[in-house]
Amino acid sequence: MKPLEGGKISPRQLYTLLVLSNLETTTSILPSLTVAIAGRDSWLTILLAIIAALPLGLLAAWLGRRFPRQTLIQYSPKLLGKPLGFLVGVFYVWFFVHITSLVVRETAVGFNLSVLPQTPPIVLIIILVVLSATTARSGIEVIGRLAESSFVLVLFSVLLTLFLPLNFAHFEYLQPVLARGVLPLLPAVLIPLGLLSEFVAANMVIPYLSEPQKAGRTLFFTVLTSGTVILLFTIIIIAVFNQTAQNLTLPPFQLARIISIGNFLERIEVIVLAVWTVVALIKAAFFMWIGMLGPAQLFNLKGYRELAYPLGIIVIVLAILSYDNFAAAVSFYTPQVWGVYSVTVEIGIILLLSALALLRGKKGNTLRTTEN
Amino acid sequence: MFWKSFLGKLFFKRKKQQRLPETGNETENNILQENMPSPDPAPAASANLSTDLDANVARITAAYGESADLVVREMETATSPPIKIAVFFIDGLVINLAVTEGVVAPLLAPPAALSAQAKPHPTFFEAANKTLLQIGEVSEAQTFEDIFTGLASGKTAVLIDKNSRALLTGTEGWKERGIEEPATESVVRGPRDSFAERLRGNTALLRLRLKSPRLRIEEFQLGELTKTTVALAYIQGLATDKLLQEVRKRLKRVKIDGILESGYLEEFIEDEPLSPFPQLLRSERPDRVAASLLEGKVAVFTDGTPFVLLVPSFLPEFLSTPEDYYERYFIGSFIRLIRYVAIIISLVLPSVYVAIITFHQEMLPTELILSIASQREGIPFPTFVEAFLLELAFEILREAGLRLPRVIGQAVSIVGVIIIGQAAVQAGLVSQFMLIIVALTAVASFATPVFSLAITMRLLRFVLLILASTLGFFGILAGIYTIFLHLVSLRSFGFPYLKPLGPVMLSDLKDTLVRVPFWAMRTRPRLVAPRDRVRQAEGLKPKPPQHRERDDAKNKGGDGA
Structure with missing residues (x-):
């Protein structure tokens, strides 16, 4: 039988893919969320989240390497039994x-909010979903290449938005550190942890890695890179906007908007927006690919590419229904809702499966004898 | 009765109607079959020669019908008994002197020693082949097909009585365009020769540059009627077997009546026929082809055209010229970067302008937007229409200037400049800013060194223009993302088209956006098998001499003594 996904992806491509995916959400909404809860100490929550996410990354890679030829969807029934494993996959x-x-x-x-105030969001949503579904249809290889070749551009634009507004930064806004103690910070850690832990998406990709032995290293550096960038971002956003940061929509865009150097390097927010959109498209394509390959493996379908546009319709509906405005979005990304939800699904599944794999001593086939 | 006849008529008519399309189909089929490229004009051209000379001559002349350019010379040797010989060639394709002195004269008057024992069978044939014919290249032909192909490529056919074989002598020579400067890939510094139309001359230019016997040239004949020779050139050991097999496989697939340019082949052998992007680079410069072969590529020569296809090709190569390598690397790299900027400008500039003016006026500095607004005051069209009209006018102008005779072409461009440049603005049809944008775009598109890519960009520019006018920046972004996605998934003979930017290959980036100095280009691109990748010795970076002071002292001492 032909494998569902025939493509291969290099560790570097996986790394860029995961870092871009992480940066998309973390930079777009995270700073305002953490500032709302942890105030000027929110960079510390990010630091804690990185420290917590690093071993989790290694654990996820270890789990994936234990079943080198299978995705998480395929080995969870082996560990949990068919009905429960199916449920976890779903x-x-x-x-x-x-x-x-x-x-x-x-x-x-x-x-x-920025350049097309009068266009109905559904038009934009449909176009974005069509683009990302088309990308997802092309398979993981193309998605990986897209991420890899746009990575330098994205990094450049991130650094641009980080360093160009430095003349507006007041680092004294960061003081005093830990004025309210550590305890109030802890619930806020859940948000960045949930966002950083999106690297568990790698457990769908590890069987398609060209050099699977590098999976652990890849995930480790993914967390480190995206963690560092988001840490710097949070620090600069607090230093520039102080407490008003919690009311910002799209902090990177706002940061770029205030850039003004020598009266000519201004209004470059469109560049940031463009780069950020490309990253969002790549992330959406990557996760849609998971959303297509997953069901195909759950239900033993013969192909997964056919699912792209049907899934696209589901995504469009979900995107319209998800919230009414940005304020509602912020109320979704709270530790009580988003924190618990994301941490349960991402970290919970990884911890559960790893523990079972260890206790029951189950292993996947390393050789090419049984291709699934 | 009436009923019956009426019904009968109806029935008959119906039957006829039913039948008609069938017969129609049959005739169509017949026509199709007749139109199918049949192997050759004579029904059994692949048949072997017979031993009867007269029959052979009759058959060849019958095959060519009344063609005026076929020359038949029937003669007899001055021996006893005389041997009947027939000589065929096509006038205009041969050097007459060579036919007269190299073929006809020695056959008519064989040396006395030979004529004493001459007999009209294999002995004389062998003698003619080995000792008589004073021509460098002589080959044997067994079938009429071989003779027809030989005649059409300028050979002289010698048929000898009682022999079912013929001799094809290499007397070819015709008026040919000489080696001129390349018309489409000119350089300031670098060789000035370019390929011409004839295949053999073109491969010779390549052989002059690559003298190693590892340069291999394989030939195919494609096209049922044109019998065009298509040659693969590659360096044995550098071009991988996998690539070679793929190229051969794709070329042999081509069954067509005629191939007149490498463009015919290109469309048959490319990977993605629906892509707007050119997937095979073509060049008329021998130095460029030689450089590509050194990187493990395969060159596809087509007889009758100076354009050689390079297989596989990657997008960054469409933005490089041979001159990048001949100028010093700072300059080469800088010019190459400029080209990247130019191609981006030629793709997006008009659409960005339209998007800004239509949707995002806040992006421009206030003074600039005010001056644009004041200029646009009296203009009746929306920006998109303005841009579209001007771009269209420019494309028409360019096309008109291109096809006209050179003298009139200048007149066209003067008229175009005055009308479009001056009058259109004064009449209030377009704004001056739009004119600047379109002119800049045009100049930028001329900076793309490969014409086929420039055309693609022209095409995509219009698509982006429409997107920009409907959705502003979002539309442009969606368009560029789609192009990017397409490029990333495109392949050229199995290799990623965007290499080394698509899957990023760090070692190949040395010759992509910039060109590193030659001493730093130690390895060939990742096309070649790993064991053949090193292309030069280590540590070639030049250094100033180590012991300068001592040398100076020595020189001084020498001067003194």
């Missing part, structure tokens, strides 16, 4: 489809 897939819809919605909202 949750896992649902989570990524849900995130896709959120990403698409955020991007559309971003355009509505």
Whole structure:
């Protein structure tokens, strides 16, 4: 039988893909969310989240390497038994489809807020979903290449938005540190942890890695890179906007908007928006690919590419239904809702499966004898 | 009765109607079959020669019908008994002197020693082949097909009585365009020769540059009626077997009546026929082809055209010229970067302008937007229409200037400049800013070194223009993303088209956006098998001499003594 996904992806492509996926959400909404809860200490929550996410990344890679020729959807029934494993798979897939819809919605909202105030969001949503579904149809290889070749551009634009507004930064806004103690910070850690842990998407990709032995390293550096960038972002946003940061929509866009150097390097927010949209498209395509491959493996379908546009319709509906406005979005991304939800699905599944794999001593086939 | 006849008529008519399309189909089929490229004019051209000379001559002349350019010379040797010989060639394709002195004269008057024992069978044939014919290239032909192909490529056919074989002598020579400067890929510094139409001359130019016997040239004949020679050139050991097999497989697939340009082949052998992007680079410069072969590519020569296809090709190569390598690397790299900027400008500038003016006026500095607004005051069209009209006018102008005779072409461009440049603005049809934008775009598109890519960009520019006028920046972004996605998934003979930017290959980036100095280009691109990748010795970076002071002292001492 032909494998569902025939493509191969290099560790570097996976790394860029995961970092871009992480940066998309974390930079677009995270700073305002954490500032709302943890105030000027929110950069510390990010630091804690990175420290927590690093071992989790290694654990996810270890789990994936234990079943080198299978995706999480395929080995969860082996560990949990068929009905429970199926259920876990469904949750896992649902989570990524849900995130896709959120990403698409955020991007559309971003355009509505900045350059296209009068365009109905549904038009933007439909176009974005068609683009990302078409990308997802091309398979993981193309998605990986897209991420890899746009990575330098994205990094450049991130650094641009980070360093160009430095003349507006007041680092004294960061003081005093830990005025209210550590405890109030802890619930806020859940938000960045949930966003950073999106690297569990790798457990669908590890069987398609060209050099699977590098999976652990890849995930480790993914967390480190995206964690560092988001840490810097949070620090600069607090230093520039102080407490008003919690009311910002799309902080990177706002940061770029205030850039003004020598009276000519101004109004470059469109560049940031463009780059950010490309990243959002790549992330949406990647997660849609999971949302297509997952069900195909759950139900033993012969192909997954056919699912692209049907799934696209689901994503469009979800994106429209997800929230009414940006304020509602912020109320979704609270530790009580988003924190618990994301951490359960992402980290919970990984922890559960790893523990079972260890206790029951199950292993996947390393050789090419049984191709699934 | 009436009923019957009426019904009968009806029935008959119906039957006729039913039948008609069938017969129609049959005739169509017949026509199709007749139109199918049949192997050759003579019904059994692949038949072997017979031993009867007269029959052979009759058959060849019958095959060519009344063609005026076929020359038949029937003669007899001055021996006893005389041997009947027939010589065929096509006038205009041969050097007459060579036929007279190299073929006809020695056959008519064989040396006395030979004529004593001459007999009209294999001995004389062998003698003619080995000792008599004073021509460099002589080959044997067994079938009429071989003779027809030989005659059409300028050979002289010698048929000898009682022999079912013929001799084809290499007397070819015709008026040919000389080696001129390349018309489409000119350089300031670098060789000035370019390919011409004849295949053999073109491969010779390549052989002059690559003297190693590892340069291999394989030939195919494609096209049922044109019998066009298509040659694969590659360096044995550098071009991988997998690539070669793929190229051969794709070329042999081509069954067509005629191939007149490499463009015919290109459309048959490319990977994605629906892509607007050119997937095979073509060049008329021998130095460029040689450089490509050194990187493990395969060149496809087509007889009758100076344009050689390079297989596989990657997008970044469409933005490089041989001159990048001949100028010093700072300059080469800088010019190449400029080209990247130019191609982006030629793709997006008009649509960005339209998007800004239509949707995002806040993006421009206030003074600029005010001056644009004041200029646009009296203009009746929306920006999109303005841009579209001007772009269209420019494309028409360019096309008109291109096809006309050179003298009139200048007149056209003067008229175009005055009408479009001056009058259109004064009449209030378009704004001056629009004119600047379109002119800049046009100039930028001329900076793309490969014409086929420039055309693609022209095409995509209009698509982006429509997107920009409907959805502003979002539309442009969606369009560019789609192009990007298409490029990333495109392949050229199985290799990623965007390599080394598509899957990023760090070692190949040395010759992509910039060109590193030659001493830093130690390895060939990732096309070649790993063991053949090193192309130069290590540590070639030049350094100033180590012991300068001592040398100076020595020189001084020498001067003193």
